[in-house]
Amino acid sequence: MQSSASKSVKIEKKYNSHSSLYKIIMNYKSLYLILLPGILFFVIFNYLPMYGITLAFKQYSSAKGILGSPWVGLDKFKMIWEQHDFWKAFSNTIIIAFLKIFFGFPFPIIIALLINEVRFKKFNRIIQTIYTFPHFLSWVVISGIVASLLMNDGSVNNLLDVLGMERVGFMSSPGIFRFLLVTTEIWKESGWTCIMYLAAIASIDPALYEGATIDGANRWHKILHITWPGIRGLAAVLFILAIGNIMNTGFDQVFNLYSPPVYSSGDIVDTYIYRTSFQLSGDFGYSTAVGLFKGAINCTLLVTANSIIKKFGNSSIL
Amino acid sequence: MSVLRKKFDWPLLVIVGCLSLWGLIIFYPFYNSFLVSIVPMEVYTKTPFLFYPPKLDFGSYKFVLGWDLLTSGLLVTTVVTILGTIYNLILTVMTAFALSKPIPGRKFFNYMIIFTMYFSGGLIPFYLIVKNLGLKNNIMGMVAPTGIYIMYMLIMRSYFYTIPEEIEESAKLDGASMLRILFSIIIPLSKPMLATIGLYYAVDRWNEWWLGNLFVTKVNLMPLQLIIRNMLQDSRAMTQYIPTSNNIVIFPEGLKMASIIITMLPIVIVYPFLQKYFVKGLVLGSVKG
Numbered sequence: 001m002q003s004s005a006s007k008s009v010k011i012e013k014k015y016n017s018h019s020s021l022y023k024i025i026m027n028y029k030s031l032y033l034i035l036l037p038g039i040l041f042f043v044i045f046n047y048l049p050m051y052g053i054t055l056a057f058k059q060y061s062s063a064k065g066i067l068g069s070p071w072v073g074l075d076k077f078k079m080i081w082e083q084h085d086f087w088k089a090f091s092n093t094i095i096i097a098f099l100k101i102f103f104g105f106p107f108p109i110i111i112a113l114l115i116n117e118v119r120f121k122k123f124n125r126i127i128q129t130i131y132t133f134p135h136f137l138s139w140v141v142i143s144g145i146v147a148s149l150l151m152n153d154g155s156v157n158n159l160l161d162v163l164g165m166e167r168v169g170f171m172s173s174p175g176i177f178r179f180l181l182v183t184t185e186i187w188k189e190s191g192w193t194c195i196m197y198l199a200a201i202a203s204i205d206p207a208l209y210e211g212a213t214i215d216g217a218n219r220w221h222k223i224l225h226i227t228w229p230g231i232r233g234l235a236a237v238l239f240i241l242a243i244g245n246i247m248n249t250g251f252d253q254v255f256n257l258y259s260p261p262v263y264s265s266g267d268i269v270d271t272y273i274y275r276t277s278f279q280l281s282g283d284f285g286y287s288t289a290v291g292l293f294k295g296a297i298n299c300t301l302l303v304t305a306n307s308i309i310k311k312f313g314n315s316s317i318l
Numbered sequence: 319m320s321v322l323r324k325k326f327d328w329p330l331l332v333i334v335g336c337l338s339l340w341g342l343i344i345f346y347p348f349y350n351s352f353l354v355s356i357v358p359m360e361v362y363t364k365t366p367f368l369f370y371p372p373k374l375d376f377g378s379y380k381f382v383l384g385w386d387l388l389t390s391g392l393l394v395t396t397v398v399t400i401l402g403t404i405y406n407l408i409l410t411v412m413t414a415f416a417l418s419k420p421i422p423g424r425k426f427f428n429y430m431i432i433f434t435m436y437f438s439g440g441l442i443p444f445y446l447i448v449k450n451l452g453l454k455n456n457i458m459g460m461v462a463p464t465g466i467y468i469m470y471m472l473i474m475r476s477y478f479y480t481i482p483e484e485i486e487e488s489a490k491l492d493g494a495s496m497l498r499i500l501f502s503i504i505i506p507l508s509k510p511m512l513a514t515i516g517l518y519y520a521v522d523r524w525n526e527w528w529l530g531n532l533f534v535t536k537v538n539l540m541p542l543q544l545i546i547r548n549m550l551q552d553s554r555a556m557t558q559y560i561p562t563s564n565n566i567v568i569f570p571e572g573l574k575m576a577s578i579i580i581t582m583l584p585i586v587i588v589y590p591f592l593q594k595y596f597v598k599g600l601v602l603g604s605v606k607g
Contacts, residue, residue, distance in 0.1 A: 028421045030496035038413030039427065041465040045447065046434040052443020066446065111340070114333050123334070129590055130341045136585050136596075138525035140547045144578045145347045147550065148354060148571065155350060159367040187344060195597055219329060252528075256547065277442055284442045291440030302436050 056289035069285070076289035086290060089272035092178075092265060097246040099182045105239060108190040109231070112197035113223055128198075131191025139188075143256035146184055147171065171257065174265035181266065185253060193238070197231050204230040237309060244305030247298040269294045348582075355379065355575035362571060378572035379580075388577060391542035394457070395524060398541055402461045402523040407516050409465045414474035415500055435468055445532055459533040460526065460541060467522070470515050473599065477511045478504065514599035517592060524584065546577050 025032060051066075056076055058069040080086055111131070115124055134142060149155045150170035157167040170176055208226050217225070251270035258266045269290070277287040353368040358375035365372070382388055413431075417424060438444070444463075453459030481504060489499050505512065527543035534540050540548075589596070 031416050031419055031421045034412045034496060034500065035416035035421070035427065038409050038416070038466060038471075039430075041409055042431055042434055044451075045444070045463050045465065046438060049439030049443035049447050050437075052439045052446055055442060111337070114337055117330065117333050118337065127337055127341050129593060130344050132593070132596075133586075133589060134344060136521050136525075136589060137582060138527065138543050140525075140527055140543045140550070141578050141581055144546065144550045144574055145351045148351055148575060149347055155367050162367075191344070199597075256550075273441055277445075288440050288442045291442065295437055295440065299436050 052288065053292060055285050056292045058285050060284035060288075072285065076283075076286045077293070079286055080290055080293060085267075086269075086272060088264060089267045089269050093247060093249055093268040093270075096178055096181055096266075096268065097242075097249040099178060100185055100249065101239075101242050103182050104186045104190065105242060107186050108193035109197055109235060111190060111194045112201060112231070113227060115194070115198060116201050116227065117219065117223075128191070128195065132195055133191070134188040135192035137188075139252040139256040142184065142188060143253075146180075146257065150180070169261075172259065172261045174262050177258070177262040177266045181250070181253060181257065184257070185250065188253075196238075197234060200231045200234045201227060240305045240308050244302040246301060247294055351575045351578055354571055355579050357572070359569035359572065362569065378569060378576035382573055382576045382580065387537060387540075387545050388542070388580070390538040391540055391545040392580075394460075394530075394539060395526075395542040397457060398460050398526065399520055399523040401457070402464070402526075403516055403520045405461055406465065406467070406470075406519040406523075407512065410467075410471045410474055410515065410519075411505065411512070412500070413466060414471050415478055415504060417471075418475050418478035431468060431471075448533060454533045455536050455539060456533075457539070460529045463529060464522075464526070467519070470518060474508075474511065474515060477508060481507060510595070510598070514595045517595050518599055521585065542581055546581055549577060550574060 055066060055069075057071055057073060058066070059072045059075075060066070060069045064070075115127065118124055147154065151157070152167060152169060152172060156170070160167055168176070170180055204226065209222060212222050212226060247269060249268060251268065251274075254266055254268050254271050255274070258271065273287050273290050273294070276290065277284060350368060353371050354362060355378050356374055356376060357368070357371050358373055358377065361371070361373050361375075362368075417427060417431075448454070448459060448463055451462075453462060485503060485507075486499055489503055494502070525543060527541055527547055530539075530541040530544040531547075534544070537545075
């Protein structure tokens with residue numbers, strides 16, 4: 001038998017086929033206790049609700065509760081198939097996500113590359129502080145600021161009016177709303193992403209740049225052949241994470257910026273679920289089914305994205 | 319010897335110009351909101367676009383600060399931020415610490431936690447669970463459901479990996495329990511990281527409105543951001559909440575902007591000084607994933 005002194009010195013895999021489960025747990029008792037609250041949290045708020053998935057197959061009535069509500073099989077999923085609004089929301093989600101990736105993905109990279117060219121430290125620090133600031137505000141606050149400028153009788157439209165031009169429904173016209181989402185997203189978040197790229201650039205060996213200068217490389221050469229390869233890996237990871245997150249594209253933002261006139265182009269799956277749960281019929285069974293459907297697609301996207309990351313050789317989250 | 323004369327660096331000028339332009343584009347909307355909050359109503363209705371305040375009037379602020387819903391919202395949000403950050407940090411530190419040790423079943427727990435990032439029961443079941451726990455219209459209803467943000471936990475865990483084993487071993491030789499080690503040794507060693515993650519959580523809690531929206535129906539229990547949101551979404555609702563007397567002219571835009579500025583104020587004040595902490599956490603996080 002090992003003495004208790006050596007038992008307490010090292011924590012290592014000491015169990016073998018002779019140890020009972022009880023002994024294993026008792027050895028690591030204090031660590032399990034430390035782990036317990038966290039696990040409890042996940043069980044209560046993440047795993048327990050998974051039981052509620054059964055709602056997707058039931059006709060929920062609050063009087064009967066989840067257990068008492070009658071089963072309706074795949075009726076709710078059939079409803080999804082027939083609901084025009086849901087497919088609108090679904091296609092909006094994908095279109096908006098792609099727009100955000102197409103315009104919003106290169107933007108922080110370009111900004112980081114530009115900032116890297118400027119050697120004035122003070123300028124860079126001020127610029128970075130300004131750029132990253134909106135990231136720490138809520139969409140509630142930002143939607144208020146945006147609305148003040150861009151709503152139908154907001155500052156920009158007032159200016160257009162004074163200049164004799166027509167007012168533009170930035171926030172109320174379906175045609176423009178998607179670009180509003182993309183632009184405000186870039187406005188809010190690109191500074192923060194940019195800092196990530198700047199950190200990656202900072203880890204590039206300066207000797208590479210010096211050598212390139214000696215060899216006669218100009219600014220453009222350096223960006224293309226030194227800087228870009230240095231951040232390529234980070235860009236790949238972020239790109240794939242963005243793809244994996246398509247279904248989650250910004251509930252907070254849309255919910256705070258949208259309004260009925262722009263549902264047709266701006267409603268996304270998450271806002272659709274919210275409305276059908278709490279604002280419209282309140283058919284919990286249906287909205288759970290929608291959530292499940294979305295979750296299934298989300299899961300597939302994320303797993304695919306993660307396995308692609310693995311192929312690139314970077315450590316995955318799993 | 320003649321010195322080579324450098325050509326004027328035109329590209330650099332263009333670059334600095336573009337960066338400054340973008341900086342202005344980010345800055346101006348805030349400036350505009352600030353201006354709207356400090357000018358009287360006549361100036362706002364007459365001038366389409368403000369660059370400077372022709373007349374100052376802090377009436378909007380006076381009104382808003384005397385508005386009981388705003389002050390209750392401030393109080394609620396402050397309480398939620400303090401309670402929530404402590405709650406978040408304790409849960410996250412304990413979980414990250416335990417998972418950084420080779421306890422049996424660690425892989426299982428890791429998968430179990432990461433799985434929740436990929437799949438969840440959905441909004442309705444979550445809502446029903448929290449409601450059935452009795453957390454509706456309850457401060458804890460806005461604190462408890464957001465216990466651990468997995469990304470932050472992963473950052474902490476990878477930080478704990480870097481703490482050398484010898485420190486713990488010598489403590490254990492002295493007979494310290496794991497809990498004691500955690501609190502007396504590991505935590506003091508991790509102060510910068512705790513400050514960073516704590517800041518992240520604090521900002522998240524301060525901006526939190528979603529839980530309040532789902533679970534709070536009593537208006538004086540609503541967090542600040544939720545009050546602001548209701549105010550922005552529905553001007554009519556706003557006039558319901560605010561008591562008006564006959565000789566005060568309601569300038570909705572000014573009140574909205576004043577409320578927004580007040581909501582932003584803590585972050586505006588804190589951010590420039592603590593920016594290095596925020597950035598440090600980001601670097602740690604991006605190295606990980």
